[in-house]
Amino acid sequence: MTAPFILLLIPIGAATIVYLLRRRQTLAVIIGFLAVLTMALFTGTRRPGGVPVSSVGESILNLRWEFFGQPLILNDEIQATLILVYLGVGFLFILTLPFPQDTIFIPATLVVLASMTAALLAQTFVFGSVLLLIAAAVLAILIQGERPGSTLASVRQLSLAVLAVPFLLIAGWMIDTVQAQFLSSIIFLLFGAIVILMVAFPFQLWVSSTVVESRPLVPAVTYGLIALLVTVFLLNVLIANPVVFGNSQFLTMLRVSGAATLIAASLFLLTAKSIGRLLGYLLLLDIGATVIALGLGGRVALDAVMALIVLRILGLILAGVGFGLIRDQVASSLSGDNQLDRCQGLAWRKPLGLALFIYGGLSLAGAPLTPGFAGRWALIINSQSPPGLSMVILVISVIVGVVGLLRFLAKTLSKKDTGSEVEISPESNASRIVASGLLFLGILLAFFPQLILSLSRMLANPF
Amino acid sequence: MGGIPTIYEFLAYLDFLRGTPAAILVLLTASLILILPDWRWLLLALILQYLVVGLLFADVLPPHLAFMKVLVGAFICLILYITARQVNFGRLPEDVTEEEVGQLEEERLVQIGPYSLPIELLFRVFLALIVILTIWAVSQSTGFLLTEVPEHVNLAILSLTGMGLVTFSLTGEPLKAGMGLLTFMTGFELFYHAIEHSIAMLVVLSIADLIIALSIAYLMQARHSFLAFLD
Known part of the structure; x- marks a missing residue:
């Protein structure tokens, strides 16, 4: 053994x-x-x-x-x-x-x-890539859960993973056979694999569907903990190939993809009509920031990427638990219903769930006084000076994220009765205590970000 | 005498199919997977595709390994067939009333002479023809020639990956999209095994194919269960 x-x-x-x-x-x-x-x-x-x-x-x-x-x-x-x-x-x-x-x-x-x-x-990344595909196939089952009906998010998740693997395998074959004349092809293939696996632009569309269709804690697994493992896998590949990771064209492509993800997420966020989609677009903001961080290249990228993903896990847990607490209040079906219109008075019916959702969402957007801000701050101070266009987009996206959530919050504070017949499901004491504890933990980490940043540095250091 | 034929004898029997005929057959089966709406025909096209691709794998791999790919394909078809049966091949449950059927969106038909054909079927036929023409043009171009494989395998790779890509891009229905994914994977594996002769990769890619099939089967159950119909 x-x-x-x-x-x-x-x-x-x-x-x-x-x-x-x-x-x-x-x-x-x-x-x-x-x-x-x-x-x-x-x-x-x-x-x-x-x-x-x-x-x-x-x-x-x-x-x-x-x-x-x-x-x-x-x-x-x-x-x-x-x-x-x-x-x-x-x-x-x-x-x-x-x-x-x-x-x-x-x-x-x-x-x-x-x-x-x-x-x-796995010591060869081509072998690891296929194992990644196996994980993605099971992830599709996890996203679907036991919910009958639409399978769109799961099928698309599986499709993207299948699409990414040939990029990785062919790049791996080119690298193994030392086909230096194909450097531009290797760069293109690895860039393609990275944006697919990190669900960045132009493959970002399915993130919100996944959040809408899956159970509340599933995004914390899919785009949090498993995304951390996927990112470490990709970082291993990039660090083993400094010709690619040090290539300015490759890094620029990553930054452009990240910035495009932020722009797309910001536009979608302002027009989001359901809470699930709102959370999905906030998550996309974080994904865009992570891809920009990777595009910084070198040691700086490692620290920033690790910080962002570790903080994303926390944000997704907070927002996911909050989402689970309020979701049954705002929708009779998981899709097709304008859920934001059913949110009036929600702040008075489910204050704890809403607070967790808002705070987790703000953290994903990278707003100040939330844990997620530390990740954005690390990214901004580590970027080149003077700040590039991607950093300007990053700052604007934080503002858009906050505005999107405030727009939602304003609806929930309105006391006008919607005529909704949804009954308020009682929360157990245990769920109230745990939700309060999570909120306290989130606030604590927002004021002592070094606790989580030192953890992310510990993850990045071995590279 | 009279025993089970060996893999080499099988290959000898099917010699007339090897080479370009096999590649054209693969193009045909992949097109059928894109076009056909009936799950039973789809499954038949998929098993036929795996059998013919086995002949093409024999051009890039030792025959016993090519046979293993056919076996994996057969298992995939078995998994999908059993699941398809469990969900009544994607049709409505038998005890659904006329009124309940009336609530569902009607299929849009177009009249061509005495025949009423679904508009989606015509669209798919049209699309398949475009893809076939594109694949044929690309396979004749030296710029897109994969130098590591014989010319007919090149055609098969382009057919499988191209048709697979279009099939899974067009639909979110788990069986059809899943068959597109498996077709795409088969095309890619045909190329990859020609350039990389690792047994470990062969085994792990086969395991990945089987797990993808299981995942598709799970999603088919979710999409076509009775509760999904009510939703």
Whole structure:
């Protein structure tokens, strides 16, 4: 038995058990949580430098495993990221107790986690790319959940992943065969793969559909924790190919794509007609900022990207929990209904849920006095001087994000009765306590951003 | 004598199909997947496509590995067929009343002589013809020739990736879009295995194909379940 094999065996085994026990929610959560906690501890039982701690036994902690000659190695670069993601997933599993998700949520997340872990452990990125595709296929199931009806978001998520893999594989083949004369092709292929996998312009359209169609905590997995693993995978590829990552044309293309994502998101945000779409476009603002950060290149990019994604996870958890609390109040169906028009008086009916949603949304937009501001600030101060056009667009997009949310807030504060027959579903004490705790945590991190920035620096340092 | 023929004997029987005929057949099956609305015909076109692509894989891979790709294709078709049966091949449930059917959006028809044809079918036929012409023109151009593969495999790759791309771009319906994705993947794999002879990649790409098929099957269930019909 080797460490990589165990890291794949634990989540797949746990996913099987949880799937069989999926109707017993508490037990499923406990098993899922124990699985990811074990994975985090197992990954953590190594000293920096690759020397395993002997408590589990030297024979078990062989850090290398081969699959048909393809090595999978647990190395230092990914150790901290994996631990953070495992713990983050564990936290989400716990949150499903007061805020229930679909019963497929835990097993599907565990399988995605296994595939993504394998993708990061793979030493050749072409092999890792296909494992990424497997993770994306299961992610489509996670997005769909147990909801009958429209499958558009899931099908599009799967389509984009299938589209990205040839870009990565052909780029990998060109790099492996040292076809230096194809540098411009390699740059184009890697750029294509990155914008597809990071869902940046021109592939940004499905983000809002995913947020609308999936359960509230699913975006925190898809565009938060799993996006962090995908980004680390892409950073590994770029750092291994400095000819690409140092290429000014490549970096400019990334910044342009990021800026275009911000412009598209800003325009959509001002015309959003449902809460789900509003959240989707706020998320797009964050994605655009991340792609611009990647386009800075070098060490600066690593720090800024990691900070933005870690803060995005927090924003998505806050907004997702809030969204879950208010969603049933504003829509009788998940699509086709002008939900913003049903929000009047919501602030008086669901103040806690709304506060969480607004605060999480502001954090995603990068507004001051929210945790997300630290990421935008890090990006702006690390950018070149004088600030380029992309930075101006970034600042404007923050303002648009705040305006979009204030427009929504103004509707919710209006006391006019809509004649809606939606009954106010009572919140449990547990959900109130947890939601209050999350809001407090968000405010705390907004005032002490160094707590989360030092964590993101720790993730970026091994690169 | 009289036993199960070996892979090499199979290939010898089907020798008349190898090369350009196989590539043209693949273009035909991929076009059918784009055009046909009936799930049963779609599944038939897909299994035929996997069988013929097996002959093309035999041009770029050792025959036993090409056979493995055919087996994976057969499993994919089996997964999709079982799921399609479970959801009544995408048709309305049998116990739905006339009034309930009347609430659904009617298919728009166009009259051509004595025949009433769905307008979407005509659009797809038209689109398929354009794609076929484009693929044919591109395959004849030296600028788009993939030098790593024989000329007929080049045509098959362009057919599968081109038709697959158009098929999954046109619809959000899980089976049809999924078949487009699988067709696109098959075309890409045909190219990739010609340039990269790694067994690990062959295995992991096959696993990916199977998991994509399972994912499509799951989405088909969600899209065509009875509850989805009520929604």
